[in-house]
Amino acid sequence: MEALVTPYSKAFIAVVITALVIFLERAFPFLLFSRKNPPAIIRFIEKYIPPMVMSCLLIYCLKDISFTKIGGTNGFIPYLSGVVVTIVLHIWKRNSLLSIFGGTALYMILIRVI
Secondary structure, three states, rough: OOOOOOOOHHHHHHHHHHHHHHHHHHHHHHHHHHOOOOOHHHHHHHHHHHHHHHOOOHHHHHHEEEOOOOOOOOEEHHHHHHHHHHHHHHHHHHHHHHHHHHHHHHHHHHHHHH
16 A cells, blocks of 8 residues: 555645635635625725735835945935836837836846846
8 A cells, every 4th residue: 555655645635625725715705705795894905905915015125225335235316226127118019028127137237237
């Protein structure tokens, strides 16, 4: 019997269980709210939580800026340039992926060049 339980079969079972849990977790809201409108708290979370999370991430990312240094990983020019480019790209194209990658790419180039 022990020959049937190999490390590969244990890994396979773990992957199948994990996939099933993730599938059920993602299907739960659709199953719960498919026949009726969601409650007010869910609409509030849907509307206001993403901007709040983005604001917290922005503050966390900008907390180490040194205004005494111009370039490098702690200088203010790469940080602020990346933020400005991200905002401008998002307003211009309305594409989150493009704006995030554009601002990140500019930041990565500037910390190496300046």
